[in-house]
Amino acid sequence: MKLERGKDIVFNLIKSLSTSEKRGFKLYAKRFGANENAKFVKLFDTMDKMEVYDEVYLLKKAPVTKKQLANMKSHLYKQILVSLRLIYADQNVELQLNEQIDFARILYNKGLYQQSLRLLAKAKHIAEKYFLDTIMLRIVELEKVIESQHITRSMRDRAEILANEAKNLAKSASQKNSFSNLSLQLYGLYLKVGHVKDEFDKKLVEAYYLKNMPEYDMEELNFYEKLYLFQAQVWFYHILQDFPLCFRAAHRWVGLYEEHPHMKKVATGNYLKAYHYLLDTLFYLQHYDRFTEVFEQFKDSLENDDFKMDDNCRVLAFLYYYSNSINYHFLTGDFSGGVKSVVPPLLKEMALLEDKLDVHHVIVLHYKIACLYFGGGDNIHAIQHLNEVIDHKGDGLREDLQCFAHILKLIASYEEGLDDNLEHQIKTVYKFLIKMQDLHLVQQEMINFVRNLNRIYDYQLKSAFMELRDNLLQYENHPYEKRAFLYLDIISWLESKIQGRPVQEVIREKYQKKLVREK
Known part of the structure; x- marks a missing residue:
């Protein structure tokens, strides 16, 4: 019986160990002379040499019978965890x-x-x-x-002091849980449906937020209570697309670590998240200079801050570094530069972290990579990465992201001259949008335009692009329709077609003009 990695927890744990962690386990396991040739140590060695979990091979090579295997693996699992606890206790x-x-x-x-x-x-x-x-x-x-x-x-009055301490700590823990529960549930809502789509959605989210937000006095909140409060605010305003208020909450979250720098050592994951969401909000606000400044601070903190990252934090650092690296190239219009400098190391590291990345973050990265390729004029590679997004189906995945992946694939197929399958693609996308009940005005305009492309003569194309651009401009600042432009800069693409220039040239020109205005 041959099982792939991911099916055996002991095998997965062994494969996750670094060289120093394996050495530490061996030293721990052999601390007594009697364990030098212990069966669980030999079982470890055998599993460590395997590329994929193969129980038949394991039983042949390890000194253990099929009947003993389950108990022996359970013992080995516990011994590895104990050794890891000893290694990381000081950190x-x-x-x-x-x-x-x-x-x-x-x-x-x-x-x-x-x-x-x-x-x-x-x-x-x-x-x-x-x-x-x-x-x-x-x-x-x-x-x-x-x-x-x-x-x-x-101590005198010890009983009363301890009783009051317990009461206050329980109250603080309860309030912290209320904030963290609200933050987690809002995050789950965002992963599922993305931004609010209409006034009905907005009222539902606002009602849920207000109902579950506990009363509080900011002056009395401790570090973690403030942290989860700011997290909940970030997600609430992000879902509503109120990015100025989202920025304020994210900025206060980062500022919390400036007030308590020693907390970077114990709440490192949330420290990395704070910077990421601040950068994410600056990206949506199109604040070029501030984004660049904060991104440099973030990169500097990864290299120089006085804290040690565990595997979980290294995964977060990978996700946040590359996500914001791509956003930087989006802001500056340097798509080709992003393809050359960001995509190769990103894909290499993503392959190494394959077992530790969740599906949501993987499809977000593939969508961003696809946008880089599309902006750089490489439609074939864009389509390949869009297919990675479209082919992932299941509960908990971002429907809005898949929606725009379908639309971008249509545009990329048109750009590449892949007209043979275009009608079928249009029908597929239309069915998908109706099924998810997300056929809003921007998507309707795009679908209708692409559907009619085969009926438009070449000399009519420029006028058709201008008409679509004018129709879409009215939605750029619409409270609900503007979310479309967070996923795809459709306006710049249309202007590139009207002007007969590469899309990255158009975006780079906008970036340079905005820099001049800001100075």
């Missing part, structure tokens, strides 16, 4: 604190109550510094157990 504050709580519990069980309380007091001080309320609550609960069962005389 992760939460791992350190959980270890201290475990030590305090052991001391308590041995009747060494004062030693246990001293250890808990030190751990509480560190947890308070990093706003780790949940861990602080665990510490207080253990302190309450010790104080309630033994007269330690460690």
Whole structure:
């Protein structure tokens, strides 16, 4: 029986290990001489050499029977995780604190109550510094157990102090959960449907947001409460396409780390996200200079900030760096430059991270790459990457992104002269749009235009392009229709056809004119 990677959790874990992590496991596993030739170590070596999980091969090479295999893999899995915990304990504050709580519990069980309380007091001080309320609550609960069962005389009114601490921490944790739940649900809504499509959608999102937003006093909120509040605001305004307010929330989110720079070490993932969403909003606002400035700050922080990134943060850094690198080339109109400098390393790293990237982020990158190729005049490669977006179907995927992938593919096919299949493509796209109930004005104009292309003579093309451009210009600042222009700069493409110039030349000219105006 031959299984592909992704079907066996022990195999996946082993394949995710770095060279130093494998070496650390070996040192841990062989710390006792008796483990030198242990079966679970040999099982590790055998699985490490496999390219894909193959149970038949494994049973032939490893000193284990089929009956023993499940238990042996379970034991190996646990030993690898324990070794990783030891490796990263010094680099992760939460791992350190959980270890201290475990030590305090052991001391308590041995009747060494004062030693246990001293250890808990030190751990509480560190947890308070990093706003780790949940861990602080665990510490207080253990302190309450010790104080309630033994007269330690460690502090006057100790019982009342601990009770108040527990009450305040529980309240803070509850409010933090309310903010984080709202942020997560808004994010899930955006992944599913994208931006609001009409007034009905807007009222639904606003009602949900107001209903689930807890009352708060900004002055009383701690780091994590503010962080999740700003996250929720970013997603709320992003869904509504209110980018000025979205920028304000994202800017406050980044500013939170400027107020508490030590939090980059324990909340690194959210630090990277804060910068990404600030850049994302600046891109939508078309603030060229500010985007460039913040992007340079982001790149500098990846190289120089005093924090260590785990695998999860390295994946986020990959996604955010390349997404904003592409956005930079969109803003400046340098599509060909983006194809040359960004796409090759992006695709190379994406292949290496294949097992760690979710489908949503993969299709977003493919769409952005397709836009780079299209802007640079390489329609064949654009179509190839658009197919990667269109072929991914399933719950939780961005319907609006697939919608514009279909439309862009139609345009790219027309540009490339692939007329044979154009009628079939138009029907397919039309059915898709009706099914998702997303046939809005900009899409209608585009579909009607492409459908009639075969009936327009060459000498009529320029007038047809001008008519479509004039029809679409009225929607550029429409509260709901403008979302179409976030996915595809249709106006610049039409102007390139009218003027007989490459689309990237038109966009670059707009970029340069705006730079002059801003100066």
